[in-house]
Structures are given as structure tokens and as C-alpha cells.
Amino acid sequence: MKPIISASECVSESAGPRPPVLLDVRWQLGGPHGRPDYEAGHIPGAVFVDLDAELAGPAGSGGRHPLPDPAEFAAVMRRAGVGRDSSVIVYDGGLGWAAARAWWLLRWTGHRDVRVLDGGLAGWSGELSKETPAPAEGDFVPEPGVLPLLDADGAAALARSGLLLDARAAERYRGDVEPIDRVGGHIPGAVSAPTGENVGVDGCFLPAQALAARFAGLGVDGDTADIGVYCGSGVSGAHQVLALEIAGYRAALYAGSWSEWSADASRPVATGPEPG
Template sequence: MKPIISASELLSESAGARPPVLLDVRWTLGGPPGRPEYEAGHLPGAVYVDLDTELAGPPGRGGRHPLPDPAAFGAAMRRAGVSADTPVVVYDGGLGWGAARAWWLLRWAGHPDVRVLDGGLAAWEGELSKDVPSPEPGDFEPRPGALGLLDADGAAALAGSGLLLDARAAERYRGDVEPIDRVGGHIPGAVSAPTTENVGPDGRFLPADALAARFAGLGAKEDTEVAVYCGSGVSGAHEVLALEIAGIPAALYAGSWSEWSSDPSRPVATGPDPR
């Protein structure tokens, strides 16, 4: 099953016998909460999910968006109507990062049928609603471990033995600027692979063969172990999703640069070269 769904496919499935649960995960890095945008208009039946409080734990030593406690995450998903045997479609305002975070968490926690609306809300061609639904509680119980997850030591090791992709903007990778974290640069051995290059001008993912070619050019060979990190584990989930579309399994270093750079004992590389 493809991990993304087009707006036309979603419109058809929503009118069918087994409509998916819809989750609205509008979120902007450093911006206001997405709830007001949700209330101004959302896909009919969609439930708002807050990335900062429901798809992440409290910021701290694990980074700005550490993984949520599985029990708390499961409770949030059940409140949103998610059950183990119901399909789920997640979307955001169009950038795809928030939706990909929800996709990754649900898949990591064992849900078998989760897709991202390709292009987000901007791609939707149907009507929007201001009605806030009260879904019947679902029965989803997280069983973490279905997708690969790395800690800082694992990311450091894989940077030497496999392919560790840095999904942040190239200038942050090089250390030219660092608007958020303690220091700029990258994990030694990591390869720059900005998330923005996985999509076209319309915000939709590039075709699978184009993504496969892109990642092959970055070093993803058939027998290469691949992992991704970003600033805080959000845009990195988007890159894991792009790799999934390309047919390449990849782990996520969820703590990412916000965790790595907070520890002065960890090495930092700068400039365009991995090392």
C-alpha cells in the first residue's frame, strides 16, 4: 500500500463504505498553533491533532520534539477516533511535515494503514467544514517498534557504517546559520539531503522513480542501511516518508540535531563535506 493518497482518491474513499479517519495536523515551525486554522475550515469529519502536545513529549534532553509517551499517544489517537482496523489519513497545510510526523508515529506504533494526503489541504478539491466532530473513541493501542528508530549513539554509528541523511536546509547543515539550536553544523559523516527537494513546486511528492534516483545519488544503495535526522524529528519523518515512497526503508533519529547539539561532548562537523 502506498503511504500517500491523492485528493481525488481521498474524496472517493471518504464517500465509500469504509471511510478513513481524518486527522488534521496543521503545524508551522515556530508559528502559531494550527487549531484556529482548523476551526476556520477543515476536511469534513477531520479531527485536529496538536503536534506539540499530542505528537511529542515535553521538550528537554531528548530534543525539542521527543517522542511522546506511548500510552499518552495512544490515548490521543483513541480520542481522535483511531482504531486498529480503520484506515487513517493525515494531512496538514501543505508543507507535509506535521502530517508526516503523525504518519511516522502511527506506523512506528504499529498501525498498519496510515497515509498522508499528498499536497495537504491545498490539494483538496472538495468542500471544507467548520463543524468540529465528536468521534466515537477508537481502540488503537500502540505497539512501538514497527519502524526503525535510532538514538544519538545509533545515529553516530550509522553515519560511519551506512547512510545518515540530514533533512535540514543546506545552510544549517553547513553551519552557516543556526536560528534555533545551540550550534550549527551536522553529525560527522551525515550527508545533506534537504526535505524540500523531495517535493515539486505544488508541494506534492516527486514520483517514486525520481525519489529513488535522488536517494541513490546520495548513496542509498540496495544493501545500504539508511537513517534520517533533522532539527527535531519532524521534517525528518517527511524524509522517511519520501524514502518509503521510493521503496527504501529508513530509520529516524527522533532526537535529531536539537538533541545532538545540546550535548557539548558530541562532535560537530561544519561545511559542505560530511566529515
């Protein structure tokens, strides 16, 4: 099953005999909470999920968006109507980062049928609703570990032995600027691979062949056994993992990402355009 779905396909499935569970995960880095946008209009039947409060644990030594407790995450999903056998479609405002984070968490905890709405709400041309649904409680039970996960030491090792991709903007990778974290730069050995290059001008993912060509240029090929991704705090990195999946590759996510790595002054930092 493809991990993304078009708006037209979403409309068709929602009108079918087994409509999917729709999750609205609108969120903006450093911006306002997404709930007001949801209340102003969302895809009919969609349930709002708060990335900061429900798709992440409390910020701290593990980074700005550490993974949530799997049992607490599963409880959120059940309240949203997610069952073991539910088809789930997640969307955000169009950037795709938050939706990819929800996709990754559901896949990591064992849900098999989850897709991201390609292009997000920005690509939706159907009607919007202001009604807040009250779905029946789902029966989803988490089984963490289905997708590969890295910690800081694992990311450092992979940067030496395999391929570790840095999904942040190139200027943050180089260390030219760092608007959020303690210090700029990147994990030594990591390769710059900005997430924004996974999509076209319409905000939709590039075709699988184009993504495969992009990642091949970064060192990914059929012989690359171990691929990892990190970003600022494990959100846009999930988008990169999703793009790699579309291209036919399985990658591990370093969830703590640069916000965890850079908070520890004992960890090495490389700067400049080269992996270092």
C-alpha cells in the same frame, strides 16, 4: 499499500462504505498554533491533532520534539476515532512535515493502514467544514517498535557504518546559520539531503522513480542495508523517511535529531559542505 493518497482518492474513500479517519495536523515551525486554522475550515469529519502537545513529549534533553509516551499518544488517537483496523489519512497545510510525523508515529506504534494526503490541504479542492466532529472512541492499542528508531549513539555509529541523511536546509547543515539550536553544523559523516527536494512545486511528493534517483545520488542503492535520517527535531526527518518509503527503502529516524545532538557540548560537530 502506498503511504500517500491523492485528494481525489481521499474524496472517493470518504464517500465509500468504510470512510477513513481524518486527522488535521496543521502546524508551522515557530508559527502560530494550528487550531485557529482548523476552526476556520477543515476537511469535513477531520479531527484536529496538536503536534507540539500530542505528537511530541515535553521538550528537554531529548530535543524539542521528543517522542510522546506511546500510551498517551494512543489515547489521543483513540479519542480521534482511530481503531485497530481503521483506515487513517493525515494532512497538514501542505508542507507535509507534520502529517509525516503523525504517519511515522502511527506506523511506529503498529498501525498498518495510515497514509498522508499528498499536497495537504493546499491541494484540496473540496468543501471545508467548521463543524467539530465527535467520533466514537477507537480501540487502537500501540505496539511500539515497528519502524526502526535511532538514538544519538546509534546515529553516530550509522554515520560511520551506513548512510545517515541530514534533512535540514543545506545552510544549517553547513553551519552557515543556525536560527534555533545551540550550534550550527552536522553530525560527522552525515550527508546533506534537504527535505524540500522530496517534493515538486505543487508541494506533492515526486514520483517514486524520481525519488529513487534522488536518493541514489546521495548514496542509497539496493546494497545500502542501513539508512538513517535526522533533522532539527524529528519532524521534517519523518518526511524524509516517508519519501524513502515511497522510493522503496526503509530508513530509521533519529527522533532527537540536531536539537538533542547539539545540546550536548561533548558531541562532535562538523561544518562545511562535506560529511566531515
